[in-house]
Structure formats: C-alpha cells, structure tokens
Amino acid sequence: MSRKGERIMLNTETAAWIVANVRNVYPDNSRDTALQALSYFLDLTSGDDRPMEACIQAMSQANDLQKQLQMKEFTDIERFMKDLLKQVSPDVLNKAPAGCTEWSLKPLYTQAFRLFAPNFSLSNSASLDTLKKDNDEKWHFVNLYQFRNRISHGENPALDPARMTELITSMLVCELRLCYTWAKELAALWAQRQAWNTFDRMGYCRQITDAYNELCRQGFGYLDVHWYADSDPDTTGKTIDDLRRRSKDPALKLLGEAGTGKSTALRRMEFLMAQALANNARGIIPVYLELNSLTDDDHPVLNRAARQLGIEETHLAALLASGEICLLLDGFNEILDLVVKKKVANELDSLNARYPASRILLTDRAMARANIPTLAQARRLYLSPITMEARVEYFKHNCKDEAARKLILSKADQDPAYFEGMNTPLKLKQLVDVVTATHTVPEDLLHSYVQHLLEREMNEKKDPNIEYLNVFLQVLALQFQEEFSMMAAQRELAKCKTALGYTQPDTLQCLKLALDMGLLVSEEANTLRFASPEYQEYFEFEADANDLISVLD
Structure with a gap:
C-alpha cells in the first residue's frame, strides 16, 4: 500500500486494474470515493490471517490459469462482508439474524441489500437479464450470490475467461459499493488507528504516573475524596474511581470552593485512567489541562491537548469522535484573561456538541459568577465533606516526616475534635507542613x-x-x-x-x-x-x- 500524506491508496497497478474492470459498470462520480474507502478497509484488515488486500493484489497479477485456481478464494464475498461488518458495525455481526444460527451467505447478502435495495429479493432471478441490460449494480450482487451459492453446495463450476472476467467485475463492484456505503465510517476508523499508531501510549501513561507519584512524595497527591451529584441521593459517598467509571454523562462540572480538593480529584482521576490505559492496547485517554495556563489560540483546548498527547489535531479529532478522550479541565474560574476565557467557554460548548461520545470534566468554583457561562447542560457534582478516616489516610500517605506523622496520628486518636474544622485538602496540607517544620501540633x-x-x-x-x-x-x-x-x-x-x-x-x-x-x-x-x-x-x-x-x- 502506498501513502500520500495521510491518505492511503492501493498501489498504482492494483488500483488501475480495479478501475479497468469496473469501467462503464460503476458510476464515475462515486468511484474515487469508493476506491479510497476500499483502501481504508484493506489497510484496517491488513493484519488479519487471510487479508483481502493480498488476495486482491494477487488476483490482479495472475494469469488466466492462476485466476481460475484463485477464483473461489477471491470471490469469497462472505468473508469480505464479515470483515467489513466487524469494522463498521460489530454489534450487528454479534447478533445472528432471525431464523439463522450464523451469518451465512444469504443473511449476509440480505443485510447488504438492506443498505440500498431493501425491497429486492435475491430469489427473483427472472429479472437478472433486465438488471444486466440496464447496467443495474444489483445484477452484480445476484450474479456473485448465485456463483457462491453453487460453491457452498459443493459444486465446482467450470469457468472460461469471459465468465471469470464477469465474476471479477461483479466482485469488485460489490466491494466498491459496500465500502462506498460505509465510506465515512471507514475513514473515521482509519483515522483513529492512525492516531493510536502515532500516540506513545506507554510513555504517556508513565509520564502521568511519575508526575502523580512525585506529587504524593511532596504531600499533594493522595486523598480519597468523595462526591455527590446534585439532587441524586444515590451518588452520596461515591469515590473518584466511581467517577472514572461513570460514562453516561458526556459533560460534568465538579464544583467546590478554594482548597476543597477539585484539583486533587482530577489528578487522582487522571492517574487511575492512566493505570487502566497502560494495561490495555486501546482505552480512554485522560488529558489533564490547567486552564489558567492556556493562551489566546484559535482553539486553546484542542491545541494544548494535541501538544500534550504528541499527536496532530486531526488525530485528536478522530479520537474525540470515537469517544476515546476524557478532557480533565481544571480551574475554569482561574482563567484571568477574559478573551481566553470566552474562547475556552465557546470551545467547550462546541466540543461537547460535536463529540458527544467523549467526556469533559470541568472544575469550577461553586459560587463563581457565570458571567461567561459554559457547558450549561453539564451534570453538576459537588465534593463531599472529608471523613475522619479519609483524613487519617491522607496523613499516612502524605506526611513523609515520620516524627511529624506520629504526632498528627496521636493527636487524631486523643483529640478527634481538633480535626473537625479541617474539611478541605488545603487545611490538611497546612497541618502537615506546620508539624513537619516545627514538630509540634499547633493550637x-x-x-x-x-x-x-x-x-x-x-x-x-x-x-x-x-x-x-x-x-x-x-x-x-x-x-x-x-x-x-x-x-x-x-x-x-x-x-x-x-x-x-x-x-x-x-x-x-x-x-x-x-x-x-x-x-x-x-x-x-x-x-x-x-x-x-x-x-x-x-x-x-x-x-x-x-x-x-x-x-x-
């Protein structure tokens, strides 16, 4: 396969062979799009055990005798359709059709015909001559179906060169027509794979986990904060890992005042998502951005996210479209430049509308004035008060000075009331900093x-x-x-x-x-x-x- 920029095409000889075989029987105005879509499909399936790409190229280079020997494999339209459905509509392929135990030849053809000829019957062979005379592409599907049906019943029909050429044309017309029907889906899938091929998944995950571990070493990281959703008692006491698994809301706002743990929660979620991604070849990619560091670009969020991932914006768009990105956006209230803030607000509304499969989690002050509103339909989440158990866990994880840690934990055992006002991560860190510096618990x-x-x-x-x-x-x-x-x-x-x-x-x-x-x-x-x-x-x-x-x- 040869590539020109980001477009992938069959090699010149194979493409010319396909065009020569479908000339005058496949519409010129859709041929290039169909050929491009076929190229995407062949590239997406090139790693399979029996790639159609190799089969088509071998057929294009074979002499008449070789063609006759390869005809059975080349015209295996069942495999072509199954591979195509596996890419563009796996849910359909996973469910056997009514009255059938598997996707055999006739159900596959019936499924194909529903795309562009829902009322056509495969058994209506009396109209074949009319279809052929009218150069109707349905003739090619029925022609191929009848040939494959004979083979599936154990026959080995004799083929002369004219009949082989006719079957080759029918096969190529069917392939082009099916790929043309799913051209957008195939282009999107190919773009997604290109994005993953250029994305350094393990390096990115390692960078996140190293940064989080460094935060923990500095005393900023670990805190088991809980959250709840507005007017939803069933969410009381939910953890950040629960939030990571919550996928039904494309946009969420995590609200709280200064020091209540919004940034801590987002950093924790980024870390958990990176751990999950590191263990899977594909998954949700977390993108944590501090919004107060954005500049006055045309698309400040997309530009920064693409640079952070080390990929092109077109590849980022493909991942957003497929729902493989989770934007963790920290501190909408901290954007000081009103021009940048308005751009970010508009961009977030646009991203939420354009890419509903991906997720946006935005932190903001609960009492912030909405002078520049954004994500008006987002579900509102609030951080729950920190429990005594969570405070103790915080001190164990984040107080690195052993003497200071013992003093704090001893105080927690003897005087739990002392900690009642320490209801934010900021106050817990303040205590750790003071006791570490002075080795006394201040009144x-x-x-x-x-x-x-x-x-x-x-x-x-x-x-x-x-x-x-x-x-x-x-x-x-x-x-x-x-x-x-x-x-x-x-x-x-x-x-x-x-x-x-x-x-x-x-x-x-x-x-x-x-x-x-x-x-x-x-x-x-x-x-x-x-x-x-x-x-x-x-x-x-x-x-x-x-x-x-x-x-x-």
Whole structure:
C-alpha cells in the first residue's frame, strides 16, 4: 500500500486494474470515493490471517490459469462482508439474524441489500437479464450470490475467461459499493488507528504516573475524596474511581470552593485512567489541562491537548469522535484573561456538541459568577465533606516526616475534635507542613501556617517585600469585605505606606507574592479576593489585635 500524506491508496497497478474492470459498470462520480474507502478497509484488515488486500493484489497479477485456481478464494464475498461488518458495525455481526444460527451467505447478502435495495429479493432471478441490460449494480450482487451459492453446495463450476472476467467485475463492484456505503465510517476508523499508531501510549501513561507519584512524595497527591451529584441521593459517598467509571454523562462540572480538593480529584482521576490505559492496547485517554495556563489560540483546548498527547489535531479529532478522550479541565474560574476565557467557554460548548461520545470534566468554583457561562447542560457534582478516616489516610500517605506523622496520628486518636474544622485538602496540607517544620501540633493552625508560609517564602525567595506582606494583607482585610480591584488594592496599600512611613516595599510585587502563595486569588482580570474566608478573618483579627485601624485613620 502506498501513502500520500495521510491518505492511503492501493498501489498504482492494483488500483488501475480495479478501475479497468469496473469501467462503464460503476458510476464515475462515486468511484474515487469508493476506491479510497476500499483502501481504508484493506489497510484496517491488513493484519488479519487471510487479508483481502493480498488476495486482491494477487488476483490482479495472475494469469488466466492462476485466476481460475484463485477464483473461489477471491470471490469469497462472505468473508469480505464479515470483515467489513466487524469494522463498521460489530454489534450487528454479534447478533445472528432471525431464523439463522450464523451469518451465512444469504443473511449476509440480505443485510447488504438492506443498505440500498431493501425491497429486492435475491430469489427473483427472472429479472437478472433486465438488471444486466440496464447496467443495474444489483445484477452484480445476484450474479456473485448465485456463483457462491453453487460453491457452498459443493459444486465446482467450470469457468472460461469471459465468465471469470464477469465474476471479477461483479466482485469488485460489490466491494466498491459496500465500502462506498460505509465510506465515512471507514475513514473515521482509519483515522483513529492512525492516531493510536502515532500516540506513545506507554510513555504517556508513565509520564502521568511519575508526575502523580512525585506529587504524593511532596504531600499533594493522595486523598480519597468523595462526591455527590446534585439532587441524586444515590451518588452520596461515591469515590473518584466511581467517577472514572461513570460514562453516561458526556459533560460534568465538579464544583467546590478554594482548597476543597477539585484539583486533587482530577489528578487522582487522571492517574487511575492512566493505570487502566497502560494495561490495555486501546482505552480512554485522560488529558489533564490547567486552564489558567492556556493562551489566546484559535482553539486553546484542542491545541494544548494535541501538544500534550504528541499527536496532530486531526488525530485528536478522530479520537474525540470515537469517544476515546476524557478532557480533565481544571480551574475554569482561574482563567484571568477574559478573551481566553470566552474562547475556552465557546470551545467547550462546541466540543461537547460535536463529540458527544467523549467526556469533559470541568472544575469550577461553586459560587463563581457565570458571567461567561459554559457547558450549561453539564451534570453538576459537588465534593463531599472529608471523613475522619479519609483524613487519617491522607496523613499516612502524605506526611513523609515520620516524627511529624506520629504526632498528627496521636493527636487524631486523643483529640478527634481538633480535626473537625479541617474539611478541605488545603487545611490538611497546612497541618502537615506546620508539624513537619516545627514538630509540634499547633493550637491555632491558621496562624501557625501563615507564619510558616511567610518564613518559608522569605528563606526561599529572599524577597524583602515579604517582610511587609503580613501588614499589607491586614490592611486589605480591613478595607475590603468581598472582591476588590488590583488598582483599589494598590491605592489602599499606598495609603498604608504613607501612614506607616514605609519607603521600600513595592505594593504590586506584594500583591503578586500573595497570589503566588495562595493567600489571594484572582478569578477575573485585575480582580482579587482572599483565597478563603478563613484567611480574610485571620488577617482582619490580626489587624484588630495590632490596632491597625487607628494607625490608618
């Protein structure tokens, strides 16, 4: 077989032989499409024990004597139809026709005729002469059927060259007509196989599992989070593995506030799907994308997904069409560029409509304003509160410091009430970080964590602005109860600098540091808020304790 770009064609000699045999009996306006579809089919079945590709090429090169010897195998239209149905309609082939124990010659022909001549009877041989005279392609099907029927009954009909040529033409017309009927399906199947041939499945799965294991080593990974669907009590307590197996919803939204485990859940699902894919030659390919890293491309999601998989966008489209992709899209609320966010929203709606067989799982804030809505029909899922058992498992898996782990687990045994407020993965990680750093279980976790975070950033980044960050965040907590603009924040911090006599700190850099540390978040361009109500309350309390409001006044 020769290839031109991504198109596959029979070799030149075989293609010319087919065209010569069907000239004037197969319509010219559909011949090229039919020949291309036949080429796709032959390539899809080239690995079979008795590939039709080899049979056709051998027939095209044989002399008359060889043709007579090969005629029985060449005209094996039953095998051709079974191989074709196996590709394009395996569900039909798996069910024996009514009144038959298997797909023998007549049921196969009946199935073929339903595609384009549902009312035609194979037994109506009286009309054969009329069909032949009218150059009706049904004549070729009946001609071949009668020949194969005699063979199936043990006959060995004598063949002269004229009769052989007639049967060759009938066989080729039948093959072209059947492939033409399923041309779109064959093209899609061939494109899917090309995509899998270019996709490094094992390397991709290994990359995912290595990254997940590294997250676990850093304390970010393992947490047995549960979820439930809106207004569906039967889903209470479902695990991430249950979500992986849930295939009836093409689009899902996983909703929750900051730190509740949305990213953790998606990373866990990606890992589980990669494990399953690594054990199967074909399967669902997980594609995890952090949406806040997308750029202003024509198709930001498709472009990034194709690059991540290492395949062409046309191959990605083929896999999406066949339902072999699961897009795990993290942080719709974190896309700051409104132009990019609108493009992503429109693209997700388009992908969901165009590729209903594939799945999209999108994370977003439960309370996020839908100023740019997307996937309006998606099923809404929510993360369940973390159980004590899940907390203990988290500490066992993610606290790598043995002394710190023993302190935390001992506290869990002696004072379980201490952990009641730790209902998000973020708070569990905060405790692990603080106890690992101090080897004490703090009474006030939030205070200890913020101080630990500031000290760690100072040690790692050596940025003098961090020294002023605590006071600046106290100012913001006093002045703003909800969202605030970057400009308004800088204005208030400039007033603070003047009131306190500061000269050195860069207010914009301080805001960027707070964003990097996760103390502030930005869900829209130039709009900020505290990452959680607890942070807001903490810095507001600190401001009151330091009587900061009287200084600012």
